Amino acid sequence: MKRLATALLTSFAFASLAFGHAGVTNFMPTVPDPRAMNIDGSEDDWGWYDPTFAILPDQVVQHVDGTANADDWTGTWQWAWSPPPDNALFFFMRAFDDTLRAEDINKLSWWNNDNLHQGFDMDHGGGDTTVNDEPLQFNNGYRTHTNPLFAPIVGISMGGLGGDPAALPHWGGNPPWTWVSGVMLPADADHFSANVEFTIEYKMHTHDIYDPDSPENTVAHVNEVDQVVHIGQSFDDGDLGDHGGQNGWVQIGTENFFGGVIHGDGMADWQLLLTIDSIEGYPCGTVNGGAGDPRFQDQCPEGSITSVEHATWARIKSHTQR
Ligand SMILES: [Ca+2]
Ligand SMILES: [Ca+2]
């Protein structure tokens, strides 16, 4: 297992120069072949990824004062994309945290747990996304919460108004729309375990307008070469005080903690770069990651994966059916 420590960098000069600037721009490369990717929490399948695309530990700071503290939290984020008909975002992170806060598997409680907090305004239209009180904000975008201990079991939380997870387990955060996995070290880590290292890996089919009730009235997002999308992210590190006050770890230059995650205009720009020769005949399917975007199945070329084993989804179903 590659340890995070090998990736730790020590230069913080860039932080003082760049912190406070709005409008961070990042780039994501094209997944060369989604069929070679395995949503299993290991980065063994990311060997092709050029680390200059990644957000590395020396670019991650605390949202309040822009300082880094690798003894408290540090990590790397990396993103890639696939064109239609696979039409997905691929995400991998590896992180270190001095205290794991994972009190309750119920998605409604994840705001008070360690969670990866991400906002998506895929059509780059801007505006408020879900704060918790206005369904129409879904016309602008949506946010997700990913708990490193629980999400591999019950999927990703689709945010405040993402629906009652008991009645409808956040369809957008579960297969066949999102496939998530992770590795936790030590393997028996639990609520308040010290000095944990973990990974989160997912594949997600995204939306321009997300309807929490069903895919029916949801507007698909269609990835295109050179397109610019809005994605905001923070790791909400719930270590502080009796109630786990939220300490957000963000990319240097993120406008501010909440603006950068739940308001489209404060999210980072991400441009989808063509880093393979051609997207013609691009295949569908990923190991443990589904058979491509369900909305484009009729366009999947021959030889693509059409069915996969997915133990994770079996676990989700057994959990939600209790
Ligand atoms: Ca993997
Ligand atoms: Ca911490």
Ligand SMILES: [Ca+2]
């Ligand atoms: Ca939008």
Ligand SMILES: [Ca+2]
């Ligand atoms: Ca923590």
